[in-house]
Amino acid sequence: MITALVTIVVLAALAGVASVATAGAPREISLADRIDALLPQTQCRRCTFEGCRPYAEAIARGAADINQCPPGGERTAKALAGLMGVEPKPVGKEFGVVPDHPAVAFIEEDACIGCTKCIQACPVDAIVGASRHMHTVIAADCTGCELCIPPCPVDCIVMRPAPAVAR
Amino acid sequence: MTFPTAPAPHVVAHDSVGRVMRIVIYALLPTVALHVVFFGAGLLVQIVLGAATALISEALALRLRRKPLEPFLKDGSAIVTAMLLALCLPPLAPWWLVVSGTAFAVLLAKHLYGGLGANPFNPAMVGYAVLLVSFPVQLLQWLPPAGMDIEHVKLSIGETIQAILTGSLPSRLTWDAVTSPTPLDALRTNLKMGMTMAEAQAAPIFGTLGGRGWEWINVATLAGGLALLQLRIIRWHIPVAMLSAIVVCASLMYMIDPGTYAGPIFHLTSGASVLGAFFIATDPISAATSDRGRLIYGAGIGVLTYVIRTWGGYPDGVAFAVLLMNLSVPLIDRYTIPRIYGHAR
Amino acid sequence: MTARELLAGGLRIEAHKQRSTKAPIRAASLVERYVIPLDQHSGLPAVPLVKPADRVRMWQPIAQPAPGISAWLHAPVSGEVIAIEPRPAPHRMGAPTLSIVIANDGRDERFDNAAAIVSFEQISPNEACEHIARGGIVGLGGAAFPTANKLESSLCENGPQLLLNGAECEPYISCDEVLMRERAEDIVFGARALLHALCSPNCTIAIEDDVPEAQAALRQAVDKAADPRVRIKVVPAIYPAGGERQLIATVFDAEVPHDGLPADIGVVCQNVGTAAAIARWIRDGQPLVSRIVTVTGDGVREAGNWETRIGTPFSSLIADCGGYTERMSRLIMGGSMMGTSLSHDDLPVVKATNCIIAASALDLQPRGLEMPCIRCGNCSQVCPAFLLPQQLHWYLQPFDGGQLARHGLLDCIECGCCDYVCPSQIPLVERFREAKPLLTRELDAHLSAHAARARFLARNERLARLEAEHRAKLAEKRRPKNEPTS
Numbered sequence: 001m002i003t004a005l006v007t008i009v010v011l012a013a014l015a016g017v018a019s020v021a022t023a024g025a026p027r028e029i030s031l032a033d034r035i036d037a038l039l040p041q042t043q044c045r046r047c048t049f050e051g052c053r054p055y056a057e058a059i060a061r062g063a064a065d066i067n068q069c070p071p072g073g074e075r076t077a078k079a080l081a082g083l084m085g086v087e088p089k090p091v092g093k094e095f096g097v098v099p100d101h102p103a104v105a106f107i108e109e110d111a112c113i114g115c116t117k118c119i120q121a122c123p124v125d126a127i128v129g130a131s132r133h134m135h136t137v138i139a140a141d142c143t144g145c146e147l148c149i150p151p152c153p154v155d156c157i158v159m160r161p162a163p164a165v166a167r
Numbered sequence: 168m169t170f171p172t173a174p175a176p177h178v179v180a181h182d183s184v185g186r187v188m189r190i191v192i193y194a195l196l197p198t199v200a201l202h203v204v205f206f207g208a209g210l211l212v213q214i215v216l217g218a219a220t221a222l223i224s225e226a227l228a229l230r231l232r233r234k235p236l237e238p239f240l241k242d243g244s245a246i247v248t249a250m251l252l253a254l255c256l257p258p259l260a261p262w263w264l265v266v267s268g269t270a271f272a273v274l275l276a277k278h279l280y281g282g283l284g285a286n287p288f289n290p291a292m293v294g295y296a297v298l299l300v301s302f303p304v305q306l307l308q309w310l311p312p313a314g315m316d317i318e319h320v321k322l323s324i325g326e327t328i329q330a331i332l333t334g335s336l337p338s339r340l341t342w343d344a345v346t347s348p349t350p351l352d353a354l355r356t357n358l359k360m361g362m363t364m365a366e367a368q369a370a371p372i373f374g375t376l377g378g379r380g381w382e383w384i385n386v387a388t389l390a391g392g393l394a395l396l397q398l399r400i401i402r403w404h405i406p407v408a409m410l411s412a413i414v415v416c417a418s419l420m421y422m423i424d425p426g427t428y429a430g431p432i433f434h435l436t437s438g439a440s441v442l443g444a445f446f447i448a449t450d451p452i453s454a455a456t457s458d459r460g461r462l463i464y465g466a467g468i469g470v471l472t473y474v475i476r477t478w479g480g481y482p483d484g485v486a487f488a489v490l491l492m493n494l495s496v497p498l499i500d501r502y503t504i505p506r507i508y509g510h511a512r
Numbered sequence: 513m514t515a516r517e518l519l520a521g522g523l524r525i526e527a528h529k530q531r532s533t534k535a536p537i538r539a540a541s542l543v544e545r546y547v548i549p550l551d552q553h554s555g556l557p558a559v560p561l562v563k564p565a566d567r568v569r570m571w572q573p574i575a576q577p578a579p580g581i582s583a584w585l586h587a588p589v590s591g592e593v594i595a596i597e598p599r600p601a602p603h604r605m606g607a608p609t610l611s612i613v614i615a616n617d618g619r620d621e622r623f624d625n626a627a628a629i630v631s632f633e634q635i636s637p638n639e640a641c642e643h644i645a646r647g648g649i650v651g652l653g654g655a656a657f658p659t660a661n662k663l664e665s666s667l668c669e670n671g672p673q674l675l676l677n678g679a680e681c682e683p684y685i686s687c688d689e690v691l692m693r694e695r696a697e698d699i700v701f702g703a704r705a706l707l708h709a710l711c712s713p714n715c716t717i718a719i720e721d722d723v724p725e726a727q728a729a730l731r732q733a734v735d736k737a738a739d740p741r742v743r744i745k746v747v748p749a750i751y752p753a754g755g756e757r758q759l760i761a762t763v764f765d766a767e768v769p770h771d772g773l774p775a776d777i778g779v780v781c782q783n784v785g786t787a788a789a790i791a792r793w794i795r796d797g798q799p800l801v802s803r804i805v806t807v808t809g810d811g812v813r814e815a816g817n818w819e820t821r822i823g824t825p826f827s828s829l830i831a832d833c834g835g836y837t838e839r840m841s842r843l844i845m846g847g848s849m850m851g852t853s854l855s856h857d858d859l860p861v862v863k864a865t866n867c868i869i870a871a872s873a874l875d876l877q878p879r880g881l882e883m884p885c886i887r888c889g890n891c892s893q894v895c896p897a898f899l900l901p902q903q904l905h906w907y908l909q910p911f912d913g914g915q916l917a918r919h920g921l922l923d924c925i926e927c928g929c930c931d932y933v934c935p936s937q938i939p940l941v942e943r944f945r946e947a948k949p950l951l952t953r954e955l956d957a958h959l960s961a962h963a964a965r966a967r968f969l970a971r972n973e974r975l976a977r978l979e980a981e982h983r984a985k986l987a988e989k990r991r992p993k994n995e996p997t998s
Contacts, residue, residue, distance in 0.1 A: 002423055003478065041961035043968045051968055124967040143964045168836070170843045172605075172853040176928030177844055177869075177876055178683070182935040184883045238881050242731040284884035284936075401888070451887045456900055501901070507920040508757065509770035510899040 032060040038079045042071040043123035044145035046096045051123060059084070070096040071144065091105035102162040104142035105149070109134050111156035117159060139163055184283070188243030190400050194391035195250055195446065201387040202254070205312040205380035208327045209258025213265045216331075217249035220269040228278035244283055246273050251291035251447060255439065255486070256298070257309045259322075259330050259345065264305055268294035270320025288493045289453045292486045299481060307482060311347040350378025351438045352482040354429060363426050368433075382436040392445025401451075404458050405465035408442040412469025414441055420477070428477065443472065443485035455491045460496075460503035465494045522750035523894050523929045527722065527831055528875070529686040530846070532808040532815040537690050537820045540805070541832050542616060546588050546823030548574065549601040552862035553650045554657040555581030560612060566593045571799055572623035574612055577645065583658040584648040588801040588821035590621040602826070602845045602859040603656075605852055611860070614823070626795035629874040632705045632794060637667075640709035643759030647793030648863075649802040652785035653677060653754075654846060655862035659786055663709055665773065666780035671711035675763060675774075676703055678719040678730070679747050679754035680783040682847030685867040687804040688784050690817045692719065692726035695788055696733035703742055705794055710780060714741045717784065718763055720749040751849065752927040756781045758896050770923055785866075805861055807833050811840030811870030826857040826868055839872035848875065849928040883936040891930035891940065897923050901930040901940050908947055913954040921951050 023102030034055035047068035049055040058064035058078065066080035076091065081088035091098050107118070107127075114132040126142045127164050137148075139162070149157050202210045225245040229236050249269050256265055272294030280286045299306050313321075322330065322345075326337050336342065348356065350373055357367035373379060395401045413434050420428035434440060439447070447456065448468050455464035468488045475484025506512055549624060551557035558575035568574055568587040575585040575683035594615045598608035628647070647661030666672050676699065680688040692699065703715045708712050717734070719727055727746065734742050747753050747762050757768045759781065774781050785803065792798040799821055813834030820829060826843070830836060844851040845865055869875065891901035899920050907915040920946060930940045 006420075006423075028992070036965070039961075040957075041964040041968065043964065052965065053969070123971065124964045125971050126967070140960075141914075141967070143960075169856045170841065170854070172855050173842065174939065174945070175846075175851055175853070175926075176849040176931050176941065177842065177851065177853065177871060179877060179879055179932050179934070179937065181877060181880075182933065183880055184886055184935050187886070187888065187935050238883060244884065244886075282884065284886050399890075400525070402893075451889055454887070456887065456889065456903055457892065478796045504903075504919060505892075505898050507770065507899060507901065507923050508761070509767050509772075509923065510920070 030060070032057045034083060035059050035080065038072075038076060038083060039069060040072045040076060040143075042143040042145045044071055044143070044147065046070050047124075048095070050161075065092070066094045067092050070098050073098040103144045103159040104139045104162045105137045105144070105146065105157050106139075106160045107135055107137055108156040108158065109136065111154050113154055115153055117151040117153065121148045121151045123147060179451065184242045184244070187400055188247050190398055191247050191395065191446065192243060192250065194395050194400075195198040195247075195254070195388075197387035197391050198384055198442065199250075201384045202258075203378075205384065206258045206310050207313075207322055208324050209260075209310070209322075209331065210253060212283045212328055212331050213253040213256055213258065213260065214250055215251040216262055217265045217269045218246050218509035220266045221245035221273050221430070224270045224273035225278075228274055228282070232278065232282065241285060242283065245273055248277070248291045248294070251442075252294045254442060255291070255295045257306065257346075259308070259310060259327070260305055261334050262331050264298055264302060268298040271297050284452055285451055286348065287496070289447060289450050289489050290446060292489045292493075295486045296490060299486065305351060307348060308342070309349045309352075310345060312378070347439065349482050350381060354433075355387060355476075358427065364429065368429075378437045381438070385436045385441045388441040388445065392441065395445060395449075401445065401449040402458070402461070404461035405449045405454060406469075408462045408465025409442065409444040409448055409469040409472070412466040413473050416470055416473035420473075434473065434476070437481040438476070439485040440472070443468070443489065447485060448489055448492075453489075453496065455496050455499045455503065457500070457505050459505070460499045463499050463503065464492050464496065467495065515588050520840050522748075522753065522896065523932060524749070525683055525751045525932070526848075527749070528684045528808070529689060530685045532684070532806050532817055533690055533693075537694055537804055537814045537817045537819055538832075540821070540824055540829055542589065542618070542821070543824055544616055545594070545617060545825075546614045546821065547599050547611045547825070548585055548614065548823045549599065549603070549609050549860065549862055550575055550585065551609050551823075552585075552601070552603060552656060552864065553583040554655060555583070555661065557610065558582055558585050560596055562593045562596075562612065564593050564595055565589070568593060568614060569621045569623040571625050571797070571801060573648075573799075574614075577658070581658055581661045583650050583660075584646055584799070585612070586648050586799040586801045587623070588823050589614060589616040590619050591615045591617040600856075600859055602854055603864055606855050606859065615951065625799070628793065628797040628799070630794055634667055635847050637709050637711050640705070643794065644705075644709060644790055646799075647790065649786060649789050649793060650800065650863050651783055652789060652803060652863065652866065653756075653783035654850075654864055654866055656862070659782065659790070662707075662780065662782075666710065669716040670778075671713055672712060672775055672778045672780045673692050673764070674703065674706055674712045674715040675760065675779055675781040676706075676715060676717040676787055677754055677758055677759055677781055678717055678726070679749075681720065681749065681751045681754035682849050682851075682867075683751070684808050684869050685806050685809070685847045687806045687817055687866050689723050690806075691725050691785055691788055691804055692723070693729045696726075696729040696787035697736070698791040699730065699784045700733045700737045700739070700742060701791035701795060702743040702789070703931065704737065704739055706782060706787060707741055711799075712741075712780070714743065716743055716745050716763055718745050718747050718754075718759055720753065721746050722749040727901055751929065752896055752925070755896065755925060755927060757925070758931070770920075799861060803863060803865070805829060805863075805865055806867040807870070808867070809844075809869040810872035810874045811836055811842075813837055815997045820861050822859045822863060826854075826859050826861065826958075829861065829868060830857055830870065833870075836870060837872065839854065841873055841875065842869075842871040842876060844869040844871055849932070850926065879939070880937040882938055885934075885936050885938060888935060890933040890935065894933050895928040896927060896929065897925055899924060901944075904944060905938060905940055911947070911950065913951055913958075916947065916951050917955060920945060924948070 036053055039052040041052050043051045047055040049058055066084055067077050069076050070091050078088045079092055112134045116131050119127045124143055126138050127135055222245055226236055229239055252268055253265055272290035276288055276290040276293035277286045330336055354367055414431040417431035417434040421430045455461050471488035471491055472484040475487050526707055556578035559578055560575045562574045572587045574587050592615045595613040599611040600606050601609045610801045641663045649659040650656040660707050678688055678692055707715050745763050752758055753762055760774055760779055761767055768836055769776055772889050788837050789800050802819055804817050805820045806817050807829050818829055843854045845854055846852055846867055885902055885905055887902050903919050904921055924944045926941050928941050
């Protein structure tokens, strides 16, 4: 009798402690959120999806493989493989080349005609400018997705090595 | 003139893993000595067998893992494992028990996880647990301690070695005559048979405080443990938390029903409470990391030890308690990272 | 002594200061050429005001601060500028850095600095800061942060409390100890000037409990000044009690926020040497062109403290000390715990050179073979930042940025205490030092990815909203046509 009582009291106490201890713990987050957190957020669409988040959702529902992200390279592919519990594999060649060094877009300002096409193309709002005024890329905000290059009618956007992060 | 360069700091204290392990070994010597006084030379034979097995297993594992032999054989960690395991075995246990237990501890519990510093479980306790679940009969065959009013059979060194290696006793003796349960075991059996606590403890293997002989061995272990504290090989958190938890649990149950539950003094002075608190649970490799974590870890071991002893089916609970808490170390560590300088609480 | 005897509450460590404090401060020999690196202070390199072949006089400004954090430089001797070129520098671990080289004419003709001598009480605190800047004053504790920049960033409403750091906790270094013994009055004078410049209500001079002579001299100077704002606080001689953040915790029982400065909790900390340098500048017109350098270690014949002009080669100081002994094996600038080891001695003394250790094997105690971590926790017991070095070490292999950040790798002050006590002889600080930039890069990448995601989602939302508005407008336009008019 006493044994049973004590056991119940102890278990209840433990449950209480556990619930208090985990009260501040983060809520359950979805698989897509966890995949998204591992992606580099370049929004470059080389994975064939409309951005990192859609790619994450596609992986989560099994519609995409883990090796479709060239900007993330081997690291991201490995991390995704770990999360999904599959064998790691190199980034598929059909999705593009893994860059050696992060790059950012740069507008050759003498040539820019102020057409705003690149501004509309930039997925992360990293290009500023106004119609018929010169545009410029905010290097710190550029993810190097290269989506601004094809729309430019005068081919004045080039990729340059990303500046070292100033500390 | 040019000089070789090196990164700071340019001075370090003279210390080594080997020194730490050697001090632990020395601190175990009083326990070993009293053990021999009360139970005969069997333990010495077990330690020699265990240490030899540990070193051979260590060398084998190191060779297989292509690691340098010398520094790791000399670090003494394998000997500590062997000694702790040998201390948990009955003095006349057959040789293959200590050999297989130690080999299991070193090869599987230690090296399979990456060797020194990487084992999540206390190797000696893994070895003991494996032996306990595989060969419970042999592990329960303790000897009666030397004492005035208790039948104690003295074996010569030669006879002891013969008994351990061949399992045969001198013709004047039988195994039944030389073995006896441990006090913790006897208490449980007696209580199961419906005796009251007073009746149960009237048996001659019980002494003034706990088990006859065991109480003095525990005092010697306490002395060695305090020496480790003094030399700062271990810190107070785990022993204090573990022993307090045992005392709290035992006092509580004793107050509820002194007829069924042994008191705190008995629990402290019997079995491996003190050895566990100062020498086994304090193994830093498999223990929790921060001071706060170690308090929780030690208290957990204390509570589990009491629970397993009192309601479980094993002669002592320390080994399983330590292993269970080893298992929860990552969780404890996660929630007990100390506050860093300059960060808010 | 073994590690464990030293563990209680920090690291009590053999000070090794008796040898260098036997003799009083002596003047180092003059040399023919002085090399003044332009980047010897924290922040941006100074901009030269002279060109090769210019004649300069002693104490004349030769480089002015670049905009931002930077400092003035002055000629330590009179003579001719013979080159402005890259020269090996000790604070760059022997790598060359742009330096002004001056040939000494031996005449010590002084630049007219009379205007520099001011009565502090008569100028405003802002002017005082500017004036301190013109003296080329930088922190002399080892980091060489321009003092004026630090004062400017510390100005706060009621004035910060001033803390003068005389806790010279690192082994071997004794330049502050001898300074306090012999020039305590300079320190108190400088302290009062700083109090004025900062509008500070009070000044605490922290001194360790193992330097009784320096304490006595300082006490005497404080009594003589009879300034109720200045007080002395004796702190235990525990390494690294003299680290800025650690000293503030000891003296004020308050912690500097991990991402902030002492000024955030109303404290500004200066080295006692800096205070003395300020005194010389505003009282005597002598800019920071010389400093006390401790030369010690079993690798030199005679140890001592030398009043050394900035730009003097290490080799000349070593010669002043009677040269190397046969046991000499490692040259260190700074203390034995955090100092930089240098490959040769043809390097100039810079403003940050507080100590030169010519170490022999006796000083160094060679490291034993590295063993795996046994998680003994000695390191976490001595860590002054309350970190768990054993966990940091664990998460370095393989590199786990998230856990390293959680366990505060970037809060490591690289004091070396964990290294010192590690029974496994693991070079922890070296590993942490290497890992910090990797972690910073990873955290930056993480932050920018986070920001990119936020902008991407915001843009998508905006486009969707515009699209919806556009549709609504179209619908609005069509509706009147279809509806019957009344």
